[in-house]
Amino acid sequence: DAKTTQPNSMESNEEEPVHLPCNHSTISGTDYIHWYRQLPSQGPEYVIHGLTSNVNNRMASLAIAEDRKSSTLILHRATLRDAAVYYCILRSTTSGTYKYIFGTGTRLKVLA
C-alpha cells in the first residue's frame, strides 16, 4: 500500500493562510488523495479529496503536483477551530478494496 509522509507538527497565526504538505512518492495512477482532520476527542472529519486536478470546497483547497508525488492542503484563513491533526491519505484501490491508510498526520497549532 502506498504511504504518505507529513511533518509531525506545524504552527500558524490566526487569520493567516496555512499550507500543509504531504509527500506520496509511491502513489499509483488510480489512488485518490484524501485529507481528513481530527479535532480533540472527535473522530476524523472529511476535508477534501482529489485525483489529478486542484480542488476547492468551502473548507479548504487541495493543490496536487503535476507528477502527483506530493500535494498541499491549503486553509485560506486559519481560525482557532482549525487546530487539529490533519491526515493525508491515499485511498488505495489495491484488490478493489479502496482502503484508507492513515499515517500519523500533522498536528496544526493555531496561535491567537
Place this chain on the structure above:
Amino acid sequence: EAGVVQSPRYKIIEKKQPVAFWCNPISGHNTLYWYLQNLGQGPELLIRYENEEAVDDSQLPKDRFSAERLKGVDSTLKIQPAELGDSAVYLCASSLSYRDTQYFGPGTRLTVL
C-alpha cells in the same frame, strides 16, 4: 442529517472482562467500518462490512475480537476477554458504498485496568 452514532463514548473495565461497542451508521450507508486508534497514531482498519457481510476482516484479532452487523444497519464490536493493550479509541465509520467518502463517529475510548 444525523451523523454516525457510537456508544458508549467512554468505557473503563478491568482486564479479562468483556466489553461491547455499538455503532449506528448514517441512514442509507451500506458500508460500515470499525477502526482502532492508538494514542498518537492514525486509525487502523479492523473490519469492513458491505450490508451484513464482513468483506475485509483480515486485521481483526479473531481470538478475542468479534463483530456483527445484523440486518445490515447497526453494528456491534466485542472484545472478550479484554487485555491491557486493548486500551485505545474504537472508531466506527460509514459510507454509501466502499468507493465513497467515509464519515466517522466520535469514537469510544476504552481504558483497560
